[in-house]
Amino acid sequence: MNALRGKENGTWKGLMTVMVTVREKVRFVETDMMGVVHHANYFRWFEMGRVEFLRQAGILLLDLMADGIVFPITEVSCQYRASARFDDYILIETIPQVLSKAKMEFTYRVIRERDGILLAEGYTQNVFTDTNGKIVRLSGRYYELLQAAQNKTESL
Amino acid sequence: MNALRGKENGTWKGLMTVMVTVREKVRFVETDMMGVVHHANYFRWFEMGRVEFLRQAGILLLDLMADGIVFPITEVSCQYRASARFDDYILIETIPQVLSKAKMEFTYRVIRERDGILLAEGYTQNVFTDTNGKIVRLSGRYYELLQAAQNKTESL
Amino acid sequence: MNALRGKENGTWKGLMTVMVTVREKVRFVETDMMGVVHHANYFRWFEMGRVEFLRQAGILLLDLMADGIVFPITEVSCQYRASARFDDYILIETIPQVLSKAKMEFTYRVIRERDGILLAEGYTQNVFTDTNGKIVRLSGRYYELLQAAQNKTESL
Amino acid sequence: MNALRGKENGTWKGLMTVMVTVREKVRFVETDMMGVVHHANYFRWFEMGRVEFLRQAGILLLDLMADGIVFPITEVSCQYRASARFDDYILIETIPQVLSKAKMEFTYRVIRERDGILLAEGYTQNVFTDTNGKIVRLSGRYYELLQAAQNKTESL
Numbered sequence: 001m002n003a004l005r006g007k008e009n010g011t012w013k014g015l016m017t018v019m020v021t022v023r024e025k026v027r028f029v030e031t032d033m034m035g036v037v038h039h040a041n042y043f044r045w046f047e048m049g050r051v052e053f054l055r056q057a058g059i060l061l062l063d064l065m066a067d068g069i070v071f072p073i074t075e076v077s078c079q080y081r082a083s084a085r086f087d088d089y090i091l092i093e094t095i096p097q098v099l100s101k102a103k104m105e106f107t108y109r110v111i112r113e114r115d116g117i118l119l120a121e122g123y124t125q126n127v128f129t130d131t132n133g134k135i136v137r138l139s140g141r142y143y144e145l146l147q148a149a150q151n152k153t154e155s156l
Numbered sequence: 157m158n159a160l161r162g163k164e165n166g167t168w169k170g171l172m173t174v175m176v177t178v179r180e181k182v183r184f185v186e187t188d189m190m191g192v193v194h195h196a197n198y199f200r201w202f203e204m205g206r207v208e209f210l211r212q213a214g215i216l217l218l219d220l221m222a223d224g225i226v227f228p229i230t231e232v233s234c235q236y237r238a239s240a241r242f243d244d245y246i247l248i249e250t251i252p253q254v255l256s257k258a259k260m261e262f263t264y265r266v267i268r269e270r271d272g273i274l275l276a277e278g279y280t281q282n283v284f285t286d287t288n289g290k291i292v293r294l295s296g297r298y299y300e301l302l303q304a305a306q307n308k309t310e311s312l
Numbered sequence: 313m314n315a316l317r318g319k320e321n322g323t324w325k326g327l328m329t330v331m332v333t334v335r336e337k338v339r340f341v342e343t344d345m346m347g348v349v350h351h352a353n354y355f356r357w358f359e360m361g362r363v364e365f366l367r368q369a370g371i372l373l374l375d376l377m378a379d380g381i382v383f384p385i386t387e388v389s390c391q392y393r394a395s396a397r398f399d400d401y402i403l404i405e406t407i408p409q410v411l412s413k414a415k416m417e418f419t420y421r422v423i424r425e426r427d428g429i430l431l432a433e434g435y436t437q438n439v440f441t442d443t444n445g446k447i448v449r450l451s452g453r454y455y456e457l458l459q460a461a462q463n464k465t466e467s468l
Numbered sequence: 469m470n471a472l473r474g475k476e477n478g479t480w481k482g483l484m485t486v487m488v489t490v491r492e493k494v495r496f497v498e499t500d501m502m503g504v505v506h507h508a509n510y511f512r513w514f515e516m517g518r519v520e521f522l523r524q525a526g527i528l529l530l531d532l533m534a535d536g537i538v539f540p541i542t543e544v545s546c547q548y549r550a551s552a553r554f555d556d557y558i559l560i561e562t563i564p565q566v567l568s569k570a571k572m573e574f575t576y577r578v579i580r581e582r583d584g585i586l587l588a589e590g591y592t593q594n595v596f597t598d599t600n601g602k603i604v605r606l607s608g609r610y611y612e613l614l615q616a617a618q619n620k621t622e623s624l
Contacts, residue, residue, distance in 0.1 A: 028363060028373065029196060029356045031189035033242060033533070035599075038185050039541040040511040044341045047508075051340060051399075061340065062399060065501070073507040077545035083601065086189060087363075087374060131503075133551065184519060184529065185512045189377070191443075195385040196359075199352040200497045207496060207555075217496065218555060221345070229351040233389035239445065243519075243530060287347075289395065341508060343501035345554060350497050398501060 018149065020053040022092040023113070026084050036083035043076060046108045046122050049094030053106070057149035059142055069136060071104070071126040078122040082112070089113040099146045101137040103127045174305065176209040178248045179269070182240050192239035199232060202264045202278050205250030209262070213305035215298055225292060227260070227282040234278040238268070245269040255302045257293040259283045330461065332365040334404045335425070338396050348395035355388060358420045358434050361406030365418070369461035371454055381448060383416070383438040390434040394424070401425040411458045413449040415439045486617065488521040490560045491581070494552050504551035511544060514576045514590050517562030521574070525617035527610055537604060539572070539594040546590040550580070557581040567614045569605040571595045 024045065032038040051061060064071065084090055091111040098105035108122040128136050138146075180201065188194040207217060220227065240246055247267040254261035264278040284292050294302075336357065344350040363373060376383065396402055403423040410417035420434040440448050450458075492513065500506040519529060532539065552558055559579040566573035576590040596604050606614075 025360075027356060028359055029188060029194050032185060033187035033189065033191045034538045034540065035189045036540070039544060040185060040508045040515075043508040043511070044339060047340055048337075060399065070502045072502065072504070072551060073548055075545075075547050076507060077543075079543050080541055083540060087372065181516075183512060184515055190382045190384065192384070195388060196352045196355040199355070200495060203352075203496055204493075216555065226346045228346065228348070228395065229392055231389075231391050232351060233387075235387050236385055239384065243528065341500060341506050344497060345499035345501065345503045347501045352497060 018096060020049060020056055020094045022049050022052050022094070024048065024090050024092060026086050026088045026090060028086050030084075031086050036085055039078070039080060042078050042080075042084075042110060042120050042122060043124075045090070045092045045110060046076075046078075046094070046106070046124055049092040049108055050104075050106055050124065050126075053094045053096065058145040064142065067139070068130055069128055069138070069142075070131060071128055072133075073124060074103075074127050075125040076123065078120055080120045082117055082119050084110065084112065084119050090119065096150075097123075099150065101128075101143050102135070174252060176205060176212055176250045178205050178208050178250070180204065180246050180248060182242050182244045182246060184242050186240075187242050192241055195234070195236060198234050198236075198240075198266060198276050198278060199280075201246070201248045201266060202232075202234075202250070202262070202280055205248040205264055206260075206262055206280065206282075209250045209252065214301040220298065223295070224286055225294070225298075226285055226287060228285060228289075229280060230259075230283050231281040232279065234276055236276050238273055238275050240266065240268065240275050246275065252306075253279075255306065257284075257299055258291070330408060332361060332368055332406045334361050334364050334406070336360065336402050336404060338398050338400045338402060340398055342396075343398050348397055351390070351392060354390050354392075354396075354422060354432050354434060355436075357402070357404045357422060358388075358390075358406070358418070358436055361404040361420055362416075362418055362436065362438075365406045365408065370457040376454065379451070380442055381450070381454075382441055382443060384441060384445075385436060386415075386439050387437040388435065390432055392432045394429055394431050396422065396424065396431050402431065408462075409435075411462065413440075413455050414447070486564060488517060488524055488562045490517050490520050490562070492516065492558050492560060494554050494556045494558060496554050498552075499554050504553055507546070507548060510546050510548075510552075510578060510588050510590060511592075513558070513560045513578060514544075514546075514562070514574070514592055517560040517576055518572075518574055518592065518594075521562045521564065526613040532610065535607070536598055537596055537606070537610075538599060539596055540601075541592060542571070542595050543593040544591065546588055548588045550585055550587050552578065552580065552587050558587065564618075565591075567618065569596075569611050570603070 026037055030037045030041045054061065061071070089112070091113055093109040093111065095107045096104070097107055104126045106124050108124070109118060110120040110122070111117065112119055128138050130136050182193055186193045186197045210217065217227070245268070247269055249265040249267065251263045252260070253263055260282045262280050264280070265274060266276040266278070267273065268275055284294050286292050338349055342349045342353045366373065373383070401424070403425055405421040405423065407419045408416070409419055416438045418436050420436070421430060422432040422434070423429065424431055440450050442448050494505055498505045498509045522529065529539070557580070559581055561577040561579065563575045564572070565575055572594045574592050576592070577586060578588040578590070579585065580587055596606050598604050
């Protein structure tokens with residue numbers, strides 16, 4: 001569980017304590033010739049965390065897409081602290097920062113399971129668009145699901 | 157240029173001498189911790205050769221998809237002779253074997269440019285389906301383009 | 313469990329019934345614009361199965377590499393039966409075919425968990441080399457581990 | 469050509485006008501089921517630009533590695549403006565920001581060739597370490613090569 005102040009008024013009003021953790025094993029193919037995981041792969045891991053966060057909130061990306069909503073990434077960043085290596089078990093922590101009708105912002109922490117070392121911290125921003133790339137605002141049902149996840153957390 | 161007998165009667169009737177070559181540079185990200193290119197990447201290279209072969213035949217995959225035709229891979233193989241390494245220039249040779257209304261079969265050779273060493277030989281088979289996965293036969297216009305590419309070659 | 317006759321005399325002498333299954337969830341990044349998993353990713357999955365098979369046999373690839381042994385892929389193939397899609401849970405079954413001092417051959421089956429549908433069948437061959445690419449024969453200790461895994465299976 | 473003030477005193481003292489552009493074609497495999505290039509691939513493109521910038525400066529990553537120097541990524545970011553799509557030709561512009569004995573910082577712009585649209589802007593930071601992960605300062609020869617590239621630019 002994690003506690004961060006919401007970044008935007010009116011979105012996450014209180015302390016956010018919800019966090020979803022995904023456990024993964026580093027794949028051989030994810031390494032490069034420096035012997036460590038190639039840095040681009042962390043964004044694949046963040047995506048897995050984000051997908052799982054939304055799934056636990058009741059939102060399946062396949063449903064969104066079937067409703068004509070896509071969710072392009074508009075901004076990402078990552079700071080690398082230590083190298084993930086082949087066969088490591090990693091924990092991908094996904095923490096919501098902004099969940100509005102217009103966009104989703106998450107931060108992430110990738111932790112090596114065996115010693116708790118922080119490997120990387122990341123950030124992503126998605127917006128919602130229709131399939132022509134036009135910005136849309138998330139429809140009521142999906143937004144309610146996000147709000148419900150938020151409220152459940154805040155009442156803890 | 158390459159010469160192979162057609163594998164199927166009624167498809168490529170004579171000697172096939174058409175071949176499309178794509179030149180690429182090995183990317184750092186394509187290596188793995190053994191210090192060489194990860195074997196799965198060769199199928200990305202074969203795909204690039206196949207896309208370019210079809211483009212030169214006048215067939216754009218985006219047009220096919222806009223017409224509701226997709227082209228899933230149904231079979232692949234690869235034999236690896238020597239390792240491609242970071243910074244190598246490679247030549248991806250794409251040779252059509254079967255181009256029918258129902259499927260496309262290609263073979264490939266990946267060659268290291270600086271010394272002509274054969275790195276890998278591959279094979280792929282695509283079929284044509286609609287977006288629901290139902291097998292379709294390639295429509296007249298696209299098939300004529302493939303035939304035209306073939307005839308142009310055979311008249312050489 | 314699977315039963316296949318060994319392909320080579322003196323390697324797997326009896327029925328092979330050992331099989332290792334890895335469960336994975338299809339990642340968003342593994343899809344392509346046809347809406348299904350890109351075919352090259354199946355070789356990443358086979359690799360995960362192979363790594364886990366060896367791990368259960370007591371052989372860690374990192375140990376092999378620390379001992380100066382690498383294990384380049386020399387041949388692969390895959391037949392695709394149905395498309396894996398985003399969010400599917402898949403089972404990757406890894407079945408040893410040949411485990412000798414000179415090479416490892418495995419076959420694979422990828423199965424969609426929710427309905428048991430066979431998505432793909434594959435084959436890979438690795439050889440053992442030193443870091444200069446020279447073929448080596450697997451040293452006693454590692455080979456004994458493979459043999460032990462085999463014998464444990466055969467005594468079932 | 470690009471003009472940016474150096475970010476650090478004593479590193480790039482004047483205007484930097486050097487820029488290296490790499491032209492690439494978007495691969496089918498780089499798309500995802502939203503029909504556009506998956507965002508993680510931009511970091512592969514930035515890497516290609518960075519490799520080419522260093523190559524033009526006379527520095528080959530393979531030489532660095534042979535000398536026991538590796539160059540892990542410590543920070544990245546990317547802002548996505550418009551989607552790259554399959555078959556687009558893209559221009560990857562790589563602009564050095566900081567080239568010191570301790571680290572390299574670059575910014576990038578990815579441009580769609582056919583209409584000059586800016587698709588993405590990025591940033592990466594590498595440090596230099598030995599193969600045990602210990603920070604090192606770039607040796608004289610390599611640093612001179614970077615300085616030479618810089619001076620050649622500044623004298624334009």
